[in-house]
Amino acid sequence: MSNYEKLKEDPITQDPPPYSDKDSQPTKDPKPTKSLSGSEPHCMGWPSNPVPSQYQHYVAAGTGSHQVSILQPPQATIIIRGPPANEPDYLAYSICTMLCCCLPLGIAALVYSIKTQEGNFNGDVISAKRNSRMARILNHTALGVGCFCVVMYIIIIATLYWQLKNQHPLD
Numbered sequence: 001m002s003n004y005e006k007l008k009e010d011p012i013t014q015d016p017p018p019y020s021d022k023d024s025q026p027t028k029d030p031k032p033t034k035s036l037s038g039s040e041p042h043c044m045g046w047p048s049n050p051v052p053s054q055y056q057h058y059v060a061a062g063t064g065s066h067q068v069s070i071l072q073p074p075q076a077t078i079i080i081r082g083p084p085a086n087e088p089d090y091l092a093y094s095i096c097t098m099l100c101c102c103l104p105l106g107i108a109a110l111v112y113s114i115k116t117q118e119g120n121f122n123g124d125v126i127s128a129k130r131n132s133r134m135a136r137i138l139n140h141t142a143l144g145v146g147c148f149c150v151v152m153y154i155i156i157i158a159t160l161y162w163q164l165k166n167q168h169p170l171d
Contacts, residue, residue: 084123085124087120088116088132091113091117095110101143106139
């Protein structure tokens with residue numbers, strides 16, 4: 001009868017004992033189980049049974065006590081960049097709209113312009129196009145808001161000048 005069949009006939013229903021500092025020292029099991037492997041290596045300084053006796057019956061059937069984990073060298077990771085994209089980044093336009101037209105929209109356009117440059121450098125055409133389009137939209141919006149504010153300022157100054165001129169005639 002094989003070890004696997006013996007384990008099937010006599011299932012162990014108890015849970016393994018919890019881990020504690022006492023478990024780190026070897027203990028004697030009154031009824032040690034036999035090793036699941038047929039022959040054990042006794043050369044090259046290998047222990048005859050590296051699994052403590054109290055845990056031997058929890059070892060899955062077919063696993064030997066002389067199995068060693070296989071160490072593999074680290075795998076090399078190769079990162080291949082695509083060709084650089086050529087999307088316009090609108091950096092100068094973003095700086096001008098930030099300083100002259102509308103500061104909040106200009107800052108947002110500047111951020112998207114920088115993201116477009118990064119996408120162009122990394123070869124990420126999709127993100128470069130998306131960020132370039134967003135930078136252009138924000139720049140046009142900032143320019144529109146800036147022009148609207150300048151026009152409103154001129155209208156308000158002209159209206160105030162006209163009202164002051166009509167209240168005090170210089171004749």
